[in-house]
Amino acid sequence: MHLVHTSPEADVAIIGAGVVGCAMARRFALEGATVVVLEAATDILSGASKANSAILHTGFDAPTGSLELACMQAAYAEYMDIRAAMNLPVLETGAMVAAWSDEEEARLPTLLAQAQENGVTDTRLLGRAEVLAREPALAAHVRGALLVPREYVIDPWSAPLAYATQAQMLGARFLFNAALKGARRDGATWVLDTAAGEVKATTVVNCAGLYGDHVETMFTGKPSFEIRPRKGQFVVYDKAASEHLRTILLPVPNDRTKGVVLTRTIFGNLLVGPTAEEQEARDRPDVTRPELDMLMDKAVELVPALRDMPVTAVYAGLRPATERKEYRVHADADLGYYCAGGIRSTGLTAALGIASHVFALWGRAHQAVRGAVNAPPQPVMPNLAEHLPRDYQTPGHDGIVCHCEMVTAREIRAALDSPLPPGDFGGLRRRTRCAMGRCQGFNCLARVATLSEGKLRADILPEGDA
Structure with missing residues (x-):
């Protein structure tokens, strides 16, 4: 046979x-x-x-000689090479690994040496006065920091x-x-x-x-x-909060986690997170009040001006950690x-x-059927970054649907008619920012539903897309 x-x-x-x-x-x-x-x-x-936290990392603190470091640095270079053609935004914030105690300050030279060994040679140590000159809204008890100039924020x-x-x-x-x-x-x-x-x-x-x-x-x-799922919760502050911080604020890491980060987002908000919580469920990124309160307390501890700043959204994600x-x-x-x-x-x-x-x-084991593509087509992504020109500033947009995020009807229609259209409301939100602002869709969701009627594979609004 x-x-x-x-x-x-x-x-x-x-x-x-x-x-x-x-x-x-x-x-x-x-x-x-x-x-x-x-x-x-x-x-x-x-x-x-x-x-995720939407940070484009240099690999300054990755394990030296690791595959992770090699992939991060190769990807960073490729991203910066293709971003202009694809209209992918970058917010050039830089980052500071800030020390808040004697013990943390004593670890900064070791982090600097690791960064230098990893090829991130533009890093340098900052004294307290230099840190506060760069970020005057930080709490006065900051001791110093490691400056990493090429850590940036992108559209995730x-x-x-x-x-x-x-x-x-x-x-x-x-x-x-x-x-x-x-x-x-x-x-x-x-x-x-x-x-x-x-x-x-x-x-x-x-x-x-x-x-x-x-x-x-x-x-x-x-x-x-x-896979051992690790949950990370985040708090998103109102756009007004971003005036209090222009540099990504990183903690001195430990062996288990990089710790809680404060950063501006490409969309004009201020983000704090994530937590690092082990759990068994792979499909339940729930938010919990004690952890969210901890994040907000930490944010206020580091940037006191955030004390009375309103929160726009909270969300959680699961990371595929392993043993x-x-x-x-x-x-x-x-x-x-x-x-x-x-x-x-x-x-x-x-x-x-x-x-x-x-x-x-x-x-190493195969040969591509046709060989590499010469002059491949380049998709051009719509811009959602707050610091760059937006669609609502160009006439003919057929009205603003989401006023919190200034999303136009033209943007929503373009996403729905794109080569790879959203399959659900979560996908539409990620492509346009509709229903992701202060009111979380209270004022615009009916119009969004009308525009998207019959065009989505699932009419379910998922949780956790803030």
């Missing part, structure tokens, strides 16, 4: 459309591979990727949307509501059983985030890592299985570098 092997419909199937999955799809498509992306939810960025959602859109323009297919139910090997082809039907591919890349270990079990029989701190990136070329697991808080920065690294691993 002769076995009849099925022909793959894609060179690569990517499991998960978070920021790493979107970057992965872009990299493989740019290199000429045929790509299909399988996402269990109704839109991209629906899991861990939708909640337009960047991965740009990666995914470019991948789609290059022929990648995105399948939503396509949870992976099983996988089997047929010769040199993976046959994937998904909620959206059967998909065949020569190679699979596991970018499943919080479910990365479950997905790996389907392909290898036993996972090489265990080890480092990235869990590995490959089995003979099996056609590649994994980018355990990508935690630096994933937004490192995604482009992780994608290039995994493609390099794949390229």
Whole structure:
């Protein structure tokens, strides 16, 4: 009896459309591979990727010589190289690792030495007077800081949307509501059983985030890592709060967490967070009052002017931590299985570098079908950054729908009619900022619902997108 092997419909199937999955799809498509992306939810960025601090990191405090550092720095360079063509905003804030005690101040020289060893050579130590001259609203008991000039703030959602859109323009297919139910090997082809039907591919890349270990079990029989979800809660202060801080304020880190950060957002608010809470549930990023109170107390302790500042929103996200701190990136070329697991808080920065690294691993065993794409198409993202010109400032926008965030009807229609439109209200909010301001949709949600009627895969407003 002769076995009849099925022909793959894609060179690569990517499991998960978070920021790493979107970057992965872009990299493989740019290199000429045929790509299909399988996402269990109704839109991209629906899991861990939708909640982060939106900082573009230099890697100054990453483990020296680590894959994480290499991916972060490669991705940082690539992001800065493509951002103009794709209209991806950058808020050049710089960052200070601030010391508030003798013990923390004594650790700053060690952090400086690590930064220098990591190639971030423009870092330097600041005395108390220099810190307060740069940030006069800080509490007077600050002792000093490490200045990291090239830590910036970016739009956490337009960047991965740009990666995914470019991948789609290059022929990648995105399948939503396509949870992976099983996988089997047929010769040199993976046959994937998904909620959206059967998909065949020569190679699979596991970018499943919080479910990365479950997905790996389907392909290898036993996972090489265990996801241990870590919740991070955030508080978003009103836009008026941003006048009190222009530099990202980082704590002196410890072995477990980078700690609580205060930073402006690209959208004009001030953000404080995250917490670092271990939990078992992978789908419940709940906010809790004691932790939110702790964040606000910490913010006021460091920047007293925030004491009476109103809060616009709170949200929480889950990070796919594992039993080890480092990235869990590995490959089995003979099996056609590649994994980018355990990508935690630096994933937004490192995604482009992780994608290039995994493609390099794949390229050792394969040759792209068509070769790298020359002069690839460049998607141009709509700008939502507060410090740059916005759509409402240009005539013909058909009215402002969301007055808190100054979102126009033209912007909402453009998102709904885009090459990779939102699948739910959460996706529409992330693409436009509608219903994300002071009133959290109280005044605009009816109009938004009318504009989006019949155009979304799910009419459910998710929690935690602030």
